[in-house]
Amino acid sequence: MSVGTLYRGGEGMWTWVLHRITGVSVFFFLLVHVLDTALVRVSPEAYDLVIASYKTPIVNLLEVGLVGAVLYHALNGLRVILVDFWAKGPRYQRQMTWSIAAVWIVLMLPGTYFMLLHTIQAMFGSTA
Amino acid sequence: MSTTAQPGPVSIPAPRSSTRTGQRSNFELYSWLFMRISGIVLIFLVLGHLVIMNLLDGGVQRINFAFVAGRWSSPFWQVWDLMMLWLAMLHGTNGMRTIINDYAERDQTRFWLKMLLYLAAAFTIILGTLVIFTFDPNIG
Numbered sequence: 093m094s095v096g097t098l099y100r101g102g103e104g105m106w107t108w109v110l111h112r113i114t115g116v117s118v119f120f121f122l123l124v125h126v127l128d129t130a131l132v133r134v135s136p137e138a139y140d141l142v143i144a145s146y147k148t149p150i151v152n153l154l155e156v157g158l159v160g161a162v163l164y165h166a167l168n169g170l171r172v173i174l175v176d177f178w179a180k181g182p183r184y185q186r187q188m189t190w191s192i193a194a195v196w197i198v199l200m201l202p203g204t205y206f207m208l209l210h211t212i213q214a215m216f217g218s219t220a
Numbered sequence: 221m222s223t224t225a226q227p228g229p230v231s232i233p234a235p236r237s238s239t240r241t242g243q244r245s246n247f248e249l250y251s252w253l254f255m256r257i258s259g260i261v262l263i264f265l266v267l268g269h270l271v272i273m274n275l276l277d278g279g280v281q282r283i284n285f286a287f288v289a290g291r292w293s294s295p296f297w298q299v300w301d302l303m304m305l306w307l308a309m310l311h312g313t314n315g316m317r318t319i320i321n322d323y324a325e326r327d328q329t330r331f332w333l334k335m336l337l338y339l340a341a342a343f344t345i346i347l348g349t350l351v352i353f354t355f356d357p358n359i360g
Contacts, residue, residue, distance in 0.1 A: 112319060119312035123340060126305065126348040129288075133351050135360040136285035146280050155280060159270050166267060169259045176256065207274050210281045 103189045111168050114161040121158055149211045156204050163199060167192035251314055258311045265304040289357035298352055305348040313341040 131139040145151055171188045175181040181188075274280055291297045316337050324330040 112315075115312070115315045116319065119316055122308055122312055123344055126344045126351075130347055130351045132285060132288050132355060133359070137360070139285045139288070143283055146283070152280065155274060159274060162266060162270060166259075166263045169256075170263065173256050173259065203275065207279060210279065 103186055107168050107171070107189055110164060111172075114165040117161050118158070118165060147210075149215060152208060152211045156200075156207050159203060159207065160196075160200055163203075164192075164196055167196055255311060255314060258307045262304070262307050262311060265300060266308065269300075269304060289355075292352065292355050293357065302349065302352050305352070306345060309341055309345045309348075313337060 128139075128142050131142055146155070171185065171192055174188060175185050273283065292301075317334060320330055320333045320337065324333050
């Protein structure tokens with residue numbers, strides 16, 4: 093039985109699907125983010141009002157999703173570059189897939205905690 | 221042999237030349253290369269931006285007008301944000317262009333989706349650039 097020649101349904105396809113989904117999501121956020129930052133040209137009050145919504149618990153959670161999407165897109169993009177330009181890239185693409193998954197989890201665990209720290213403290217009233 | 225052309229079964233009219241006559245461009249090659257080069261630069265610019273804005277020193281909770289004013293008083297962060305804006309917008313727009321080409325099947329649909337994309341991209345790049353260059357910390 094031949095192994096490693098089928099693309100569909102393998103890690104290669106799913107990393108590609110995730111790359112597209114995270115890319116499109118980050119692109120639309122970028123359009124919104126330039127607009128909200130442009131409010132600094134309107135007035136400090138207008139900017140601070142909109143930025144206040146970024147500090148609410150639900151949007152705070154969305155920010156973790158955004159960081160996770162960007163981080164995945166960055167790591168997988170690096171993997172794609174290595175597959176394209178590194179002579180041994182195609183041979184190690186599967187190991188690189190599991191490596192970026194591991195790096196993503198290792199960075200996201202403390203990242204999520206510290207990004208949500210203020211929200212956690214505000215919601216559960218930790219004064220310790 | 222007769223010189224009057226008889227359209228026989230072997231007369232395939234100029235194969236491979238109907239749509240692309242001579243002028244093949246390297247645009248898609250440069251686009252592919254740009255995605256990789258801009259991607260590497262963006263890893264530093266964007267991940268740095270995310271760490272500063274969301275993790276360090278209180279994260280998003282400390283961001284307000286005064287914080288932006290403090291950052292953009294430094295040319296370093298102005299250049300950082302300007303490069304990030306242009307590279308991210310071009311990288312993202314080129315990615316969206318690829319996706320439209322992949323999934324929009326009718327020529328009309330592809331054309332208008334891409335026009336909408338380019339319009340949104342141009343608007344966002346110009347707006348963002350103007351905001352960075354005309355920022356006034358004493359407004360209002």
